[in-house]
Amino acid sequence: MSSQNIDSIKTIFQSRLATLEHLLTSAQTHFSEDEAFLQERIAADMLPLGTQIVFTCNQPRNFALWCDGKPMDNLDPNVLSLAHASDHIVNTKELLSSINAEDEKLSEITRIDLGQDLCITMSGSAYVHDFLMPNFYFHMVTAYDILRMVGVPIGKRDYMMHLLPFLKQV
Known part of the structure; x- marks a missing residue:
């Protein structure tokens, strides 16, 4: 992945955030006006769907901020409406679009403060591939799983939308 x-x-x-938008559109169609599904969770000790959406957005958001030399700035985890969730996704995509960093940024050493007097020091590339991407996919898959659990008619094709441009009829 270092290439x-x-x-x-x-x-x-950007493409995976578009997938998350699609999943939420499917949920909106399925539930109509009822947004209570945003409070659903897989297990009692896991965070609800709305928070999973926020945490999914936090990863690319913090990537963009890091590229711009700014500190991490996580979004408020309390999402109670689809409009609020959608705004987070749109704003995150806009922030990603504004990145103007050189690839050398990936070679820089960065420090990630984890709270409780803990931190991780790693290269920018490791920050992206060993911290941001795993967290991004964890929360996105959790959001997908919650939507499946509550009956939204989505499947693997909905999750793998980024492959549609490569789809061919044989």
């Missing part, structure tokens, strides 16, 4: 550059990382985040 990836800033633009390819942006593209991955």
Whole structure:
């Protein structure tokens, strides 16, 4: 993965955020006006769907901020409406679009403060591939799983939408 550059990382985040938008549109169609599904969770000790959406957005958001030399700035985890969730996704995509960093940024050493007097120091590339991407996919898959659990008619094709441009009839 070390051959990836800033633009390819942006593209991955952008396309997967488009998938998250699609999943939420499917949920909105399925539930109509009822937004209570945003409070659903897989297990009692896991965070609800609305928070999973926020945490999914936080990863590319913090990537964009890091590229711009700014500190991490997580979104408020309390999402009670689809409009609020959608705004987070749109704003995150806009923030990604504004990135203007050189690929050398991935070689820089960065420090990630984890709270409780804990931190991780790693290269920018490791920050992206070992911290941001795993967290991004964890929360996105959790959001997908919650939607499946509550009956939204989505499947793997909905999750793998980024492959549609490569789909061919044989």
